[in-house]
Amino acid sequence: MLIQNPKQFLNVVLKEIQLQFSTELEYRLQIISWVISDMVFPVILTVIWSSAASSAGAKFTTSDIVSYFLMIAIVLKLTEDVSHKYVGNKIIFGEFSNYLSKPFNYLAEVLGISISMKILRTIIALPMIILVFTMFNQYISYEINNTSIILFILALILAFSINFLLGNIFALLSFFVKQIQGLRAFYDNIVTFLSGQVMPIFAIPTGAVFIIILLPFRYTLSFPVEILIGNLSDIDIRNGFIISIIWLLLLIVIYKFMYRQAIKSYEAEGI
Amino acid sequence: MKQKGYNPFMKIRYYLNVWIKIVQASLSRAVAYRLEVIARTFRGVFLVAVQIIFLNAIAGSSKSFAGWTIDQLYLITGIFNLITYTAWATFSINLWRLEEKLMKGEFDFILLKPMSSIFGASFTEFFIDDFMSVISGIILIGYYIAMHWSEIPVYGYFATLFMIIIGILLWYSWDLIISSFDFFILKNGFRSIKEQFNSTARFPTGIWSSNLQVFFYVIFPAAFMGTVPAQFLIGNISYMFLVYGFVLAIIFLFIARSIWNLCIRNYTSVG
Numbered sequence: 177m178l179i180q181n182p183k184q185f186l187n188v189v190l191k192e193i194q195l196q197f198s199t200e201l202e203y204r205l206q207i208i209s210w211v212i213s214d215m216v217f218p219v220i221l222t223v224i225w226s227s228a229a230s231s232a233g234a235k236f237t238t239s240d241i242v243s244y245f246l247m248i249a250i251v252l253k254l255t256e257d258v259s260h261k262y263v264g265n266k267i268i269f270g271e272f273s274n275y276l277s278k279p280f281n282y283l284a285e286v287l288g289i290s291i292s293m294k295i296l297r298t299i300i301a302l303p304m305i306i307l308v309f310t311m312f313n314q315y316i317s318y319e320i321n322n323t324s325i326i327l328f329i330l331a332l333i334l335a336f337s338i339n340f341l342l343g344n345i346f347a348l349l350s351f352f353v354k355q356i357q358g359l360r361a362f363y364d365n366i367v368t369f370l371s372g373q374v375m376p377i378f379a380i381p382t383g384a385v386f387i388i389i390l391l392p393f394r395y396t397l398s399f400p401v402e403i404l405i406g407n408l409s410d411i412d413i414r415n416g417f418i419i420s421i422i423w424l425l426l427l428i429v430i431y432k433f434m435y436r437q438a439i440k441s442y443e444a445e446g447i
Numbered sequence: 448m449k450q451k452g453y454n455p456f457m458k459i460r461y462y463l464n465v466w467i468k469i470v471q472a473s474l475s476r477a478v479a480y481r482l483e484v485i486a487r488t489f490r491g492v493f494l495v496a497v498q499i500i501f502l503n504a505i506a507g508s509s510k511s512f513a514g515w516t517i518d519q520l521y522l523i524t525g526i527f528n529l530i531t532y533t534a535w536a537t538f539s540i541n542l543w544r545l546e547e548k549l550m551k552g553e554f555d556f557i558l559l560k561p562m563s564s565i566f567g568a569s570f571t572e573f574f575i576d577d578f579m580s581v582i583s584g585i586i587l588i589g590y591y592i593a594m595h596w597s598e599i600p601v602y603g604y605f606a607t608l609f610m611i612i613i614g615i616l617l618w619y620s621w622d623l624i625i626s627s628f629d630f631f632i633l634k635n636g637f638r639s640i641k642e643q644f645n646s647t648a649r650f651p652t653g654i655w656s657s658n659l660q661v662f663f664y665v666i667f668p669a670a671f672m673g674t675v676p677a678q679f680l681i682g683n684i685s686y687m688f689l690v691y692g693f694v695l696a697i698i699f700l701f702i703a704r705s706i707w708n709l710c711i712r713n714y715t716s717v718g
Contacts, residue, residue, distance in 0.1 A: 203633075203634040203636075205632055205634070205635050205636060206634040206635060206636035207636070208636070209635060209636025209637055209639055209640055210636050210639055212640055213636070213639035213640045213642065213643045216640065216643040216644070217643045217646065220643065220646065220647055223654060223655070224505060224650055224654060225505065227505075227512065227513055227654050228504070228505040228506070228507060228512060231507055231509055231511075231512065235507070353482065355480050355481075355482040355483045355486075357483060357576070358482070358483040358484070358485075358486030358487045358490065358576055359482075359486045361486075361487070361490055362486055362487075362489060362490040362493065365490060365493060365494060365497065366493070369497045374501065375500070375501055375504060379504045379505075380500070380504060381500070381503070381504070384500065
């Protein structure tokens with residue numbers, strides 16, 4: 177089991193959410209700025225891809241693009257995770273020892289931080305999201321029905337879980353490699369590109385799509401959005417969920433293996 | 448330092464010598480952090496691959512986007528990468544860390560040094576590992592030159608180089624303006640908004656509406672960090688833009704310096 181004591185784990189997560197709320201609210205202007213900047217980039221991408229859609233021979237319409245990137249902005253808020261930076265820094269600066277002496281799994285703390293950030297930032301972003309959706313209203317088209325909403329929520333939960341595990345696995349690399357900044361920047365670029373944050377999967381050349389479908393990154397962001405905009409057939413959705421679950425299980429195994437190895441080699445020196 | 452301040456050339460020589468020493472120290476550190484340098488170099492190559500896929504996707508089968516051919520789009524992206532990573536390696540990270548220095552009370556050490564506070568805050572470290580990502584810009588610009596060398600006027604190279612320097616100066620001015628606000632409000636998050644606006648520079652300015660074009664040529668001159676330098680190499684821009692860019696850079700540097708000097712009065716050593 178990844179979590180030994182679920183009740184205790186949940187309690188720690190809830191406490192951490194409360195704690196993180198008060199910490200985050202200390203710097204309100206920063207959160208507002210982040211929310212604005214988080215919405216600016218999808219709008220930029222929407223304009224660029226809409227220009228591309230209006231050119232001859234494009235495989236997608238302006239409506240596809242607008243619907244995709246505006247939903248990406250929301251899903252990104254709900255699935256983003258800071259573990260690879262937060263835990264990675266704790267390990268590099270020798271602060272991970274604190275976790276080892278605590279009577280609960282450190283993942284509870286990280287999960288609490290992640291969830292509180294999501295709730296708070298989504299709430300603050302709401303007026304901005306409504307404004308942007310109103311601006312682009314004529315181009316927005318989603319497939320909203322009971323089935324698609326349930327599938328969207330399930331895909332969203334899987335997306336966050338995969339992202340959370342990927343981030344924590346990457347963070348564990350800091351036990352073995354102390355010079356992690358460059359690798360972290362590289363990892364961020366890989367995730368940004370392969371998750372569909374800057375490029376929708378339906379715009380990617382056919383040859384590359386097959387690889388992207390098999391990798392886990394699509395299922396951290398693009399897959400839930402694709403369900404909602406109605407671009408996927410039933411078989412595509414089924415395959416998507418199967419691949420997501422396989423990745424989730426595989427990542428749990430990889431995480432547990434890496435964590436065991438990491439703790440064996442851990443020297444709490446700090447650098 | 449005051450006694451040297453009377454001769455501007457001596458002052459420039461002094462700061463140049465200090466900066467060379469900083470770069471030398473960074474180079475020796477790079478030997479110790481080899482993995483960082485290797486990771487950033489790979490990242491640079493990866494970025495080129497991603498950007499080529501991205502640009503081909505937005506150009507579609509027509510191989511053009513907003514009136515720019517695919518090779519010209521490579522050129523804009525290459526120039527943007529060159530300016531971005533040069534800026535990050537030389538001053539952007541230093542100014543990014545100003546907030547942390549102010550919070551920890553470390554800014555006092557900079558004020559104690561025999562140099563201006565602006566220089567101390569902006570150029571105290573040179574990040575050779577980030578500089579390695581410049582390779583992504585060099586590859587894309589090199590590709591354009593190799594494919595179109597016979598069409599490029601000789602003075603185009605000098606004009607482009609000049610405009611790249613102008614682009615870096617404008618980038619610096621905005622970085623300095625944004626950083627100045629740290630003296631008033633810590634953790635304001637303004638940098639993240641600026642970063643998003645910066646990212647518009649990697650696309651042709653012509654895709655924006657006329658009002659936004661004015662914004663990107665005058666108020667936040669992102670056009671000078673990609674489109675305008677590229678146009679000089681392509682040869683489809685008036686040389687008046689050299690004068691305009693130069694004047695704009697001087698004005699922005701003056702504004703940035705004034706804002707910094709105004710804001711630094713607000714500084715109280717706390718930590």
